[in-house]
Amino acid sequence: MLLEMATSAFSDRVALRSGDDQWTYAELFAAAGSAAAEVSAAGTERLAVIDVSSPAVPVGLFASAWAGIPFVPLNYRLTEGELESLIQRITPAYLVTDTDRVATLSKLPNTTVASRRAFLEQAGSGTAPPPSWPMEPDAIALLLFTSGTTGAPKAAVLRHKHLISYILGSVEFGAAGEDDATLVSVPPYHVAGVAAILSSVYAGRRIVQLPNFSAEAWIDLARRERVTHAFVVPTMLARIVECLEGSDNLDLPCLRALAYGGGKMPLPVIERALKRLPGTSFTNAYGLTETSSTVSVLGPAEHRAALASDDETAKRRLASVGRPLPGVEVEIQDEAGRPLGPGERGEIHVRGEQVSGEYLGQGVTLGPDGWFATRDGGSMDAEGYLFVDGRIDDVIVRGGENISPGEIEEVLLEHEAVADCAVVGVPDEHWGEAVAAAIVLGKDRPASPEELRTWVKDRLRSSRTPERIEFSKGLPYSETGKLLRRKVRAQLRGDAS
Amino acid sequence: MDPRKPGTRLRSAVCDTEVMVIAAPAVAIELRCGGAPMIDIAESPPPGASCHPDAKGGTALGKRYVDEAGDLELLCTKPGEGSLTIAKTPLTVKGAKPLPSSD
Numbered sequence: 290m291l292l293e294m295a296t297s298a299f300s301d302r303v304a305l306r307s308g309d310d311q312w313t314y315a316e317l318f319a320a321a322g323s324a325a326a327e328v329s330a331a332g333t334e335r336l337a338v339i340d341v342s343s344p345a346v347p348v349g350l351f352a353s354a355w356a357g358i359p360f361v362p363l364n365y366r367l368t369e370g371e372l373e374s375l376i377q378r379i380t381p382a383y384l385v386t387d388t389d390r391v392a393t394l395s396k397l398p399n400t401t402v403a404s405r406r407a408f409l410e411q412a413g414s415g416t417a418p419p420p421s422w423p424m425e426p427d428a429i430a431l432l433l434f435t436s437g438t439t440g441a442p443k444a445a446v447l448r449h450k451h452l453i454s455y456i457l458g459s460v461e462f463g464a465a466g467e468d469d470a471t472l473v474s475v476p477p478y479h480v481a482g483v484a485a486i487l488s489s490v491y492a493g494r495r496i497v498q499l500p501n502f503s504a505e506a507w508i509d510l511a512r513r514e515r516v517t518h519a520f521v522v523p524t525m526l527a528r529i530v531e532c533l534e535g536s537d538n539l540d541l542p543c544l545r546a547l548a549y550g551g552g553k554m555p556l557p558v559i560e561r562a563l564k565r566l567p568g569t570s571f572t573n574a575y576g577l578t579e580t581s582s583t584v585s586v587l588g589p590a591e592h593r594a595a596l597a598s599d600d601e602t603a604k605r606r607l608a609s610v611g612r613p614l615p616g617v618e619v620e621i622q623d624e625a626g627r628p629l630g631p632g633e634r635g636e637i638h639v640r641g642e643q644v645s646g647e648y649l650g651q652g653v654t655l656g657p658d659g660w661f662a663t664r665d666g667g668s669m670d671a672e673g674y675l676f677v678d679g680r681i682d683d684v685i686v687r688g689g690e691n692i693s694p695g696e697i698e699e700v701l702l703e704h705e706a707v708a709d710c711a712v713v714g715v716p717d718e719h720w721g722e723a724v725a726a727a728i729v730l731g732k733d734r735p736a737s738p739e740e741l742r743t744w745v746k747d748r749l750r751s752s753r754t755p756e757r758i759e760f761s762k763g764l765p766y767s768e769t770g771k772l773l774r775r776k777v778r779a780q781l782r783g784d785a786s
Numbered sequence: 787m788d789p790r791k792p793g794t795r796l797r798s799a800v801c802d803t804e805v806m807v808i809a810a811p812a813v814a815i816e817l818r819c820g821g822a823p824m825i826d827i828a829e830s831p832p833p834g835a836s837c838h839p840d841a842k843g844g845t846a847l848g849k850r851y852v853d854e855a856g857d858l859e860l861l862c863t864k865p866g867e868g869s870l871t872i873a874k875t876p877l878t879v880k881g882a883k884p885l886p887s888s889d
Contacts, residue, residue: 290806290863293863294847294848294863294864297847297864298847298848424793424795424806425793426792426793427793449793450792450793453808457808457850457861459888461848462847462848462849463847463848481889484889485889488889491848520888520889548888548889550888572888574888574889582888582889583888583889586888
């Protein structure tokens with residue numbers, strides 16, 4: 290429906306660019322219709338795409354909605370065994386993948402497998418008559434598998450009503466100008482990758498796809514395609530800024546808006562980005578898969594005000610994820626579910642029409658009043674600005690005291706020698722858990738563990754001072770910018786990893 | 787046609803307008819477009835019908851229309867020359883909330 294509206298408003302506008310190929314809104318619409326007919330004819334109940342960010346993703350996304358079946362973007366980096374066990378949970382399924390994998394996947398029962406090229410050629414031929422399409426708000430639009438760091442991956446369920454509510458609540462139809470273009474570099478199995486497609490289509494903005502991220506390729510594509518909007522995860526921004534700082538005459542004159550999210554943004558990175566790109570508006574977006582992407586934003590004006598201000602409260606805002614979107618409520622609750630006041634730390638709860646909180650096979654996990662427990666710890670200031678500490682499951686319990694790693698990491702990152710760091714709990718005979726830190730030093734100057742310990746001790750309580758500090762060349766991150774604490778913990782515990 | 791279920795799609799009986807119900811009031815309402823009661827999307831409009839002269843304000847694609855109480859909200863998915871009313875009371879366009887792009 291969103292795509293049909295966009296097509297009727299600007300059918301000849303370019304909707305999608307991927308490499309040298311481009312599709313107008315009318316072409317994308319026709320392709321989705323014909324792919325929907327193909328998928329329906331195959332009698333499958335889900336359409337899965339195992340691919341990098343390619344045209345098969347938007348075509349598959351809209352074709353699924355048209356055919357009335359869920360769209361399932363799967364992580365193309367998973368091993369064969371991991372993929373097989375996920376696919377078993379979604380059959381009978383139509384699978385679209387890159388050519389290398391067609392033969393292996395075809396062996397799985399109850400699947401119809403097409404290569405990306407065959408799928409797009411069929412869709413592009415436009416011969417099949419499109420089926421009439423259902424509009425059932427309660428039907429499942431999207432199944433997204435969580436990364437499964439603590440157990441088997443869960444499939445988060447997003448229904449059409451959640452996605453439509455998110456789009457209507459955050460995007461104005463046709464708001465994009467003729468020349469607007471958005472660069473999508475997050476992988477399609479991440480909720481931000483799907484949200485970017487939906488938002489861009491509804492706004493009428495050209496989507497430019499970057500299949501494999503590197504800072505050089507991102508900057509090059511942004512310049513070549515005159516990209517005006519983009520979304521990146523913190524690790525991507527860090528590399529982009531590094532790359533820009535390495536060259537004085539490299540700029541991004543067309544880039545008006547850069548949004549980021551998906552993980553904690555280190556303060557030094559965003560400060561450097563703001564200085565290096567003075568003409569760009571920065572937005573910090575916080576959200577989860579289960580909440581149909583973004584639930585709160587820190588806007589461009591707040592970013593610039595924080596950078597320019599001497600006032601501590603305004604400056605601190607740069608570490609905040611901003612205020613809730615209209616139509617979304619956010620509350621900090623204690624362990625008993627009681628709402629907490631300004632500045633008090635607890636678990637972040639979210640409520641609103643775009644919030645699903647549902648997993649396949651587990652049902653809806655919302656509380657009796659519709660609140661979704663995010664498992665993120667955080668606090669809110671008196672003006673409603675939200676601060677995210679990190680996953681509650683990552684909290685270090687030292688001698689009965691709950692310690693949030695984010696708080697210590699923030700302080701360590703303020704030290705001029707520290708380029709990146711991760712704080713985790715390691716088993717300790719005396720305290721139950723002890724605070725340990727993995728530190729990546731910058732190129733500018735060295736620092737001793739003792740110096741860093743004193744630095745933390747002077748700024749936080751002594752219980753928060755890392756008992757163990759190890760220096761490391763780099764920290765393990767997932768492709769979507771999430772710090773893999775499990776690996777850091779194993780490393781600091783002395784496990785083989 | 788009683789537009790009480792979100793997701794319901796309706797068309798005008800007298801012009802090209804099509805809408806989708808985003809939010810609906812609990813009570814039955816007489817939703818009209820171009821002066822005539824709206825019909826289900828699957829129905830065909832009666833031949834030869836035209837807009838009432840008092841209800842020719844037009845609808846715009848992608849705009850959201852609300853009643854005064856804010857109970858009813860419609861998304862225009864196809865524009866037409868008729869205007870949307872509950873009985874004879876016109877619906878108004880919901881103001882855009884400028885938000886920074888977040889994805």
